[in-house]
Amino acid sequence: MAGTSDIEWTDVTWNPVAGCSLASSGCTNCYAMRMAARLQAMGHHKYAGTTRKSGGRYVWTGRVNTDESSLSAPLEWRKPKRIFVNSMSDLFHPDVPDAFIRRVWETMIECPQHHFQILTKRPGRMAELFASGLIQAETHIWIGTSVESNEVADRVRHLAAIKKATLFISFEPLIGEIKDINLKGIHWAIVGGESGPRARPMEEAWVERLLEICRRDDVAFFFKQWGGRNKKAAGRELHGQTFDEYPLELEV
Numbered sequence: 001m002a003g004t005s006d007i008e009w010t011d012v013t014w015n016p017v018a019g020c021s022l023a024s025s026g027c028t029n030c031y032a033m034r035m036a037a038r039l040q041a042m043g044h045h046k047y048a049g050t051t052r053k054s055g056g057r058y059v060w061t062g063r064v065n066t067d068e069s070s071l072s073a074p075l076e077w078r079k080p081k082r083i084f085v086n087s088m089s090d091l092f093h094p095d096v097p098d099a100f101i102r103r104v105w106e107t108m109i110e111c112p113q114h115h116f117q118i119l120t121k122r123p124g125r126m127a128e129l130f131a132s133g134l135i136q137a138e139t140h141i142w143i144g145t146s147v148e149s150n151e152v153a154d155r156v157r158h159l160a161a162i163k164k165a166t167l168f169i170s171f172e173p174l175i176g177e178i179k180d181i182n183l184k185g186i187h188w189a190i191v192g193g194e195s196g197p198r199a200r201p202m203e204e205a206w207v208e209r210l211l212e213i214c215r216r217d218d219v220a221f222f223f224k225q226w227g228g229r230n231k232k233a234a235g236r237e238l239h240g241q242t243f244d245e246y247p248l249e250l251e252v
């Protein structure tokens, strides 16, 4: 239902949904696709039918499975945790029903002891659901979107429309230079290079530029990794320093 996570900026992952489809070029080497294929092969019901083999690699089929049995998991964790919601999917994928998203939200509302971190590549749908009142801002629910290159920088606009929430951007995998972007009103930025056998390179100057923008716009900066084929060896220092900043809690 959930597992401790190697992801540097969270404690555990919680996956009430499994399966996805590619949203943009940042998805090309999606690690969740590879992991879902393994879990599907091991017979985990939740991942049934989510991946298939194509050209020597595993890809999403587009099938999205919701998992009712996962919904209550955070209620059972007494100790406060940072919880990454849906590391194996995208909560705002078009095939996740509104009613199921609402149930995920209800679980989160019932667990103010935790911090939930929602990261989507489909912030347009998320913003619509906020506007409709189906979901609402809560201090302990952090809302984020991914911006891997200039081509999808417009995603920030959807976030900026959400008021009274802790907002973050994941610039990972950073696969292109972002010369400028307005991050005013955003609280946290995570920056990282792609890892794995097909990792695309990230230039140091791209990271330095994002650090400048974060300092200018008063955004906490978290540098996750350089990435590459051997991400451990590449490490996560920038200018001999580790950047592990987090946003301040907001009052709603």
Ligand code: SF4
Pocket: 020, 021, 022, 023, 024, 026, 027, 030, 031, 032, 033, 087, 088, 089, 090, 121
């Ligand atoms: S949106 Fe996330 S889970 Fe879905 S394909 Fe892209 S990277 Fe993978």
